[in-house]
Structure formats: C-alpha cells, structure tokens
Amino acid sequence: MMKFRLLQAHEPLPMELLLEADPSERLVRAYCAAGWCMIAEREGSVIGVYVLLALSNTTVEIKNLVVAESFRSRGYGRQFLQRALTEAMHRGFQFVEIGTGNSSLDQLALYQKCGFRIHAIDSDFFKRNYPEPIFENGIECRDMIRLRYTVSS
Structure with missing residues (x-):
C-alpha cells in the first residue's frame, strides 16, 4: 500500500529523484x-515525490513531480498528480499550475488528461535557466x- 507524507525538515531530500525532474540542484x-x-512511500521505500509551492494566496504550483523509475508506467504519476490536486484543494488554493518542457510529451498529455489547460508559454526558459542543453524525445x-x-470546491 502506498502512503503520502510531508517530508520533515530534519529529513534529507530525495535528491536523486528530484533531480530526475529538474537537473538544477540549486x-x-x-x-x-x-x-x-x-513523498510517496511503499513498503518503507520512497517511490516518488512532489513539491508544492505557493505562488499567491490563490495559486500553488507543482514544482516537481517524479515517480521512481521502477514504478513508472503503472499509473503512479496520475495518482501523484491527483493527490497534489487534493492537497491544493485542502490548503484552500483555487488554481494549481505546473510547468513542463516543450519536449516532455508524455507529461503534457498526462496533465491535460487530468484537467490542466495550457495557460502560458515561457519562451527559452530552459536556455536562460540551465547551462547545458536538455534533450528529451529527440x-x-x-x-x-x-x-x-482550476480547483472546484
């Protein structure tokens, strides 16, 4: 059985997982x-993580969402996303935002299937913020x- 819990301040970040979704440790x-x-745990092991960051009183962003490689393609990403939306609703946010790269085709499909709509495009974001080029799906x-x-109450 999988359970989610807030990572405590004294616990180390699951950096190896987090860096799979965002290569900038800083x-x-x-x-x-x-x-x-x-963090999502199953049988005592961390199998995934997501990070929520308030942007305003009404909007929260999912800054990172990643499933451990050995658990991918089994519906966990959708479960994590649904859990993040539920968490946002419980915290009183009206909107949940998420950003992904133009080359992240699977993520773009998943987010839209879960009710997200394209809101904006930040041109050359990755060129400005990451020193090395990032390639995905060629x-x-x-x-x-x-x-x-948009969170419904």
Whole structure:
C-alpha cells in the first residue's frame, strides 16, 4: 500500500529523484525549502515525490513531480498528480499550475488528461535557466509550457 507524507525538515531530500525532474540542484533546494515536499512511500521505500509551492494566496504550483523509475508506467504519476490536486484543494488554493518542457510529451498529455489547460508559454526558459542543453524525445527542451488547473470546491 502506498502512503503520502510531508517530508520533515530534519529529513534529507530525495535528491536523486528530484533531480530526475529538474537537473538544477540549486533550484530544487530553493523550492523545496520554501514549499511542501510530499513523498510517496511503499513498503518503507520512497517511490516518488512532489513539491508544492505557493505562488499567491490563490495559486500553488507543482514544482516537481517524479515517480521512481521502477514504478513508472503503472499509473503512479496520475495518482501523484491527483493527490497534489487534493492537497491544493485542502490548503484552500483555487488554481494549481505546473510547468513542463516543450519536449516532455508524455507529461503534457498526462496533465491535460487530468484537467490542466495550457495557460502560458515561457519562451527559452530552459536556455536562460540551465547551462547545458536538455534533450528529451529527440527534441531540445527550450520553452516552459505552463498549465493551469482550476480547483472546484
């Protein structure tokens, strides 16, 4: 059985997992320190993580969401996303935003299937914020696609 819990301040970040979704340790540490880092555990092992960061009184962003490689393609990503939306609703947020690269085709499909709509495009975000080029699915990751979900009460 899988359970989610808030990572406590004294616990180390599951950095290896977090860096799979965001290769900048500096950025990961910054938003984890300012947000809520939720880990998913199964039989005592961390199988995934997501991080929520308040952008305003009404909007929270999912800054990182990753499933351990050995648990991928089994529906856990959707479960994590649904859990993050539930958490946002319980914390009183109206909107949940998530950003992903233009080359993250599977993530773009998943987010839209879960009710997110494309909200904005931050052109050349990855070129500005990461020193090394990022490639995924044979496509250079240049632009941040920002999606938004409206929480229903």
